[in-house]
Amino acid sequence: MLLHFTKMHGLGNDFMMVDLVTQRAHFTDDQVRRLADRRFGVGFDQLLVVEPPRDPDMDFRYRIYNADGSEVENCGNGARCFARFVRDQRLTHKREIHVETAGGPLVLKVEEDGRIRVDMGEPRFAPASLPFTPEPFEGDTDRVLHRLEVNGESVELGVVSMGNPHAVMRVDAVDEAPVERLGPAIEAHPRFPRRVNVGFMQVVSPHEIRLRVYERGSGETLACGTGACAAVASGIRQGLLESPVSVHLPGGELTIEWHGPGTPLAMTGPAERVFDGRLLLY
Numbered sequence: 001m002l003l004h005f006t007k008m009h010g011l012g013n014d015f016m017m018v019d020l021v022t023q024r025a026h027f028t029d030d031q032v033r034r035l036a037d038r039r040f041g042v043g044f045d046q047l048l049v050v051e052p053p054r055d056p057d058m059d060f061r062y063r064i065y066n067a068d069g070s071e072v073e074n075c076g077n078g079a080r081c082f083a084r085f086v087r088d089q090r091l092t093h094k095r096e097i098h099v100e101t102a103g104g105p106l107v108l109k110v111e112e113d114g115r116i117r118v119d120m121g122e123p124r125f126a127p128a129s130l131p132f133t134p135e136p137f138e139g140d141t142d143r144v145l146h147r148l149e150v151n152g153e154s155v156e157l158g159v160v161s162m163g164n165p166h167a168v169m170r171v172d173a174v175d176e177a178p179v180e181r182l183g184p185a186i187e188a189h190p191r192f193p194r195r196v197n198v199g200f201m202q203v204v205s206p207h208e209i210r211l212r213v214y215e216r217g218s219g220e221t222l223a224c225g226t227g228a229c230a231a232v233a234s235g236i237r238q239g240l241l242e243s244p245v246s247v248h249l250p251g252g253e254l255t256i257e258w259h260g261p262g263t264p265l266a267m268t269g270p271a272e273r274v275f276d277g278r279l280l281l282y
């Protein structure tokens with residue numbers, strides 16, 4: 001079967017975009033892994049699929065697969081690319097697009113300057129929302145930081161769900177952060193039963209952070225949109241940050257706004273088209 005796709009990226013977090021409104025296909029885990037391969041396949045951090053909505057109040061269903069083939073709940077950089085893609089493909093002319101994801105609804109707004117603002121919903125801190133298993137002595141849900149023993153070290157983490165699960169660790173200098181050493185170990189830690197994305201956050205000022213993210217199912221990426229949202233939400237909750245916050249990631253910058261509990265968080269940034277292609281899906 002010949003399948004049309006588009007390669008896009010948000011700050012170097014790269015995607016294969018597939019329109020399954022006008023085309024038919026089904027991806028197995030193994031196919032996703034082969035397509036994600038940077039030598040033998042198309043190469044990407046995530047495969048993003050556009051489908052017709054199941055809920056009639058929504059415009060599209062947005063499905064996300066990590067490079068390891070796992071289907072996940074949310075992808076922030078992908079959401080911005082999704083908005084640009086459905087308009088470029090003339091699947092919609094709307095500037096405000098409502099999508100359903102496995103992690104909940106998102107509202108995507110295309111601004112005059114071409115950047116995309118995404119209403120990411122409210123961050124959730126309850127351990128069960130990730131899920132994360134707190135230590136029995138930690139008591140219930142209201143802790144701002146949780147202690148985790150990993151590779152013989154004790155680390156403190158903020159845990160946040162942006163529809164998908166995030167752990168955020170504060171570091172002095174992001175360039176020296178133990179991303180390769182602790183990222184995979186925290187990602188697969190048994191206290192995160194569905195694994196977790198791991199952010200390493202350096203606070204520069206109340207309105208500025210630097211961030212690297214070891215993504216669940218894809219490894220370290222040049223940027224993680226939901227990771228930026230989770231880091232800012234955790235930083236604001238700890239009293240370290242104030243909205244708006246500029247997040248400097250290895251691939252570029254995002255702006256995150258959040259005014260605290262009971263309000264949705266907004267992420268604004270670019271979405272770039274790289275090339276269109278066709279492939280034989282086998």
Ligand SMILES: N[C@@H](CCC[C@H](N)C(=O)O)C(=O)O
Pocket residue numbers: 013045046064066072073074075076077078164165197215216217218221223224225226227
């Ligand atoms: N790159 C993404 C997040 C993609 C999903 C993530 N790896 C997960 O498993 O939850 C973003 O920009 O948010």
